[in-house]
Amino acid sequence: MPYAIECEGLKKTYPSSPPVEALRGIDLAVEQGECFGVLGPNGAGKTTTIEILEGLLPPTEGTARVLGKSWDSDAAAIREEIGLTLQETRLSEKLTVLETLTLFRSFYREGLSAEQAMDRVSLGEKADSRLKHLSGGQKQRVAVATALVGNPRLLFLDEPTTGLDPASRRELWGVISDFQATGGTVMLTTHYMDEAERLCDRVAIFDYGKILALDTPRNLIAGLAAEHFVEFSVAGDTLSESFGADLPGVTAVAKEGSVHSLSVEQVHIAIPALLDRIEADGLTLTSLSTRQATLEDVFVSLTGRHLEETAEVSA
Amino acid sequence: MNPHPFWQLLICRVRETWRTPEAIFWVFIFPLVMIVALGLAFRSDRVETILVDVEQGALSESITASLQSDERFKVTVSPVGEAQRRLRVGKTELVIAASDVTGEYNYTFDPTRPGSLLARNSADDVLQTAAGRKNVVSTSDVEMDEAGSRYIDFLIPGLIGMGLMGGGLWGVGFAVTDMRIRQLLKRYMGTPMKRPHFLAAMMGSRLLFMIPETLFILFIAWLLFGVVSQGSYLLVGLIVIIASLQFGGIGLLVASRAKTVEAVSGLMNLVMVPMWIGSGIFFSPDRFPEIAQPVISLLPLTPVIRSLRMVMLEGAGLLAVAPSLLLIVVWGSLSFTIAIVTFRWD
Numbered sequence: 001m002p003y004a005i006e007c008e009g010l011k012k013t014y015p016s017s018p019p020v021e022a023l024r025g026i027d028l029a030v031e032q033g034e035c036f037g038v039l040g041p042n043g044a045g046k047t048t049t050i051e052i053l054e055g056l057l058p059p060t061e062g063t064a065r066v067l068g069k070s071w072d073s074d075a076a077a078i079r080e081e082i083g084l085t086l087q088e089t090r091l092s093e094k095l096t097v098l099e100t101l102t103l104f105r106s107f108y109r110e111g112l113s114a115e116q117a118m119d120r121v122s123l124g125e126k127a128d129s130r131l132k133h134l135s136g137g138q139k140q141r142v143a144v145a146t147a148l149v150g151n152p153r154l155l156f157l158d159e160p161t162t163g164l165d166p167a168s169r170r171e172l173w174g175v176i177s178d179f180q181a182t183g184g185t186v187m188l189t190t191h192y193m194d195e196a197e198r199l200c201d202r203v204a205i206f207d208y209g210k211i212l213a214l215d216t217p218r219n220l221i222a223g224l225a226a227e228h229f230v231e232f233s234v235a236g237d238t239l240s241e242s243f244g245a246d247l248p249g250v251t252a253v254a255k256e257g258s259v260h261s262l263s264v265e266q267v268h269i270a271i272p273a274l275l276d277r278i279e280a281d282g283l284t285l286t287s288l289s290t291r292q293a294t295l296e297d298v299f300v301s302l303t304g305r306h307l308e309e310t311a312e313v314s315a
Numbered sequence: 316m317n318p319h320p321f322w323q324l325l326i327c328r329v330r331e332t333w334r335t336p337e338a339i340f341w342v343f344i345f346p347l348v349m350i351v352a353l354g355l356a357f358r359s360d361r362v363e364t365i366l367v368d369v370e371q372g373a374l375s376e377s378i379t380a381s382l383q384s385d386e387r388f389k390v391t392v393s394p395v396g397e398a399q400r401r402l403r404v405g406k407t408e409l410v411i412a413a414s415d416v417t418g419e420y421n422y423t424f425d426p427t428r429p430g431s432l433l434a435r436n437s438a439d440d441v442l443q444t445a446a447g448r449k450n451v452v453s454t455s456d457v458e459m460d461e462a463g464s465r466y467i468d469f470l471i472p473g474l475i476g477m478g479l480m481g482g483g484l485w486g487v488g489f490a491v492t493d494m495r496i497r498q499l500l501k502r503y504m505g506t507p508m509k510r511p512h513f514l515a516a517m518m519g520s521r522l523l524f525m526i527p528e529t530l531f532i533l534f535i536a537w538l539l540f541g542v543v544s545q546g547s548y549l550l551v552g553l554i555v556i557i558a559s560l561q562f563g564g565i566g567l568l569v570a571s572r573a574k575t576v577e578a579v580s581g582l583m584n585l586v587m588v589p590m591w592i593g594s595g596i597f598f599s600p601d602r603f604p605e606i607a608q609p610v611i612s613l614l615p616l617t618p619v620i621r622s623l624r625m626v627m628l629e630g631a632g633l634l635a636v637a638p639s640l641l642l643i644v645v646w647g648s649l650s651f652t653i654a655i656v657t658f659r660w661d
Contacts (some may be wrong), residue, residue, distance in 0.1 A: 090497035
């Protein structure tokens with residue numbers, strides 16, 4: 001069985017002075033049936049990559065094959081088999097949901113009925129509503145329905161949940177999981193780490209046009225020096241940043257504001273030691289919590305930056 | 316049965332336009348206002364009023380009395396400096412001063428203003444006759460105001476042409492640019508949609524709106540002013556269809572690369588203003604200097620209005636308008652072809 005997506009040495013340079021190297025060599029192989037996440041801050045090259053794979057943008061260098069076919073020779077056939085949403089498409093506000101999906105359905109030789117596509121995204125009741133009367137989350141589901149209506153084997157979603165409220169995001173996650181459950185392949189970009197952890201079988205972390213890491217979310221997190229964090233603060237905020245670095249099981253320390261953060265391998269060893277130390281030094285604990293490492297921590301350990309800080313900088 | 320994408324694109328485009336109240340205003344209400352306003356302004360049955368100032372003096376009363384025997388004159392008696400001032404600012408067309416000593420009349424007027432020249436000659440005529448002039452040759456006047464020869468008859472083909480141009484350029488060009496800004500064109504490129512289907516649907520939807528718009532203009536012109544075509548209405552329809560497609564093609568070309576509303580608006584005006592001025596919407600383009608005629612006759616709107624006037628005013632047949640139609644077809648296919656090649660989808 002061919003890979004759903006396969007690309008080698010993808011480079012994209014936009015001519016300007018100086019030239020902008022949006023992609024600096026991307027290699028990927030996505031299995032059929034997989035949900036693959038492309039993760040990274042804005043400007044990392046996520047959209048450029050996905051648009052090359054969607055056949056909307058020619059690469060400057062490198063090759064891309066989709067469902068075993070090449071964009072150079074089989075573009076029309078590939079388009080029949082993929083569905084996509086762009087980062088920012090404003091579909092016509094004056095058309096109804098049913099009219100919009102009927103229009104998109106007419107482009108494909110085979111596919112779902114417009115009604116089936118509406119049911120996939122739970123918008124059957126809104127069939128005759130014009131898009132301008134829908135909420136942001138509902139509009140986004142219509143956009144996903146236009147991607148599903150051709151009954152694709154491969155779905156590309158570029159930041160499908162950016163700007164949506166938590167309930168709408170969860171609804172879209174359900175739609176994506178359902179598609180994958182029927183054997184479909186998904187590639188999505190996101191700068192939400194929780195979304196990637198929740199949905200994706202594997203993720204590639206992008207930064208400045210290169211892949212920094214590529215694995216399952218679990219392996220990426222397991223690859224960190226420690227998988228847990230102990231976060232605490234003390235009355236008076238009098239401690240130095242390196243406090244606790246010598247405690248058993250602590251692999252790294254950090255301080256943000258008044259909160260100390262200890263990276264630890266085993267919480268049940270580190271916490272009693274920490275409490276003993278605080279008591280011995282005559283300090284008063286004002287907060288204490290533990291949390292599991294996330295992909296966010298993976299990004300921080302790879303780049304030294306937080307995703308959120310960089311996410312605001314537009315590409 | 317899956318509907319054909321061309322029909323789907325066409326139907327959706329028509330729905331979008333129909334659901335935009337502003338578009339309906341521009342299609343139906345605007346031409347109506349234009350016809351009524353211009354038709355009334357230039358109606359042929361009104362009595363021409365001629366504004367004349369007479370300078371105060373010994374003879375001003377007798378001059379006024381002579382002029383007022385003709386109901387066209389509206390006479391104001393003004394002090395010396397005041398009358399000249401009123402002429403300069405256009406409040407009067409002619410100043411008549413009479414010498415108290417010799418009784419000689421002195422006319423002050425602006426020969427570059429048609430109304431001013433008319434006032435001078437008409438007033439002179441009346442005053443000379445009142446003073447006892449006898450005409451040497453006997454003459455008689457026939458006033459021409461039958462349907463087909465009035466200004467409104469001349470104007471209606473011009474307005475139809477203007478509507479076709481505005482509808483094609485704005486309706487297609489603006490809509491396409493808007494879709495590009497909304498990333499909708501790029502979204503379509505991510506589907507198996509055939510590009511010519513989309514472009515043809517954009518032009519086709521113009522046709523569906525131009526036909527009722529033109530019928531509406533013809534109906535209103537007939538209802539209010541009795542305007543009828545001397546030639547075949549089928550031929551008028553044929554010209555309208557070909558011209559709609561031509562302007563749709565030009566609209567596509569203008570919008571083929573524009574990425575902002577400002578860019579496309581500027582280009583539209585650049586393309587339309589020369590035609591508004593030169594192609595003879597309101598007056599005959601023959602009034603432009605000889606040297607400008609080759610350019611004017613090649614503008615896309617000129618053959619549209621020319622052929623419509625030939626059919627509607629002179630009853631011309633297909634053969635007579637064929638050269639104009641050919642020029643329209645050439646413009647249309649040329650711009651459509653260039654638009655397809657240069658068209659930017661993202």
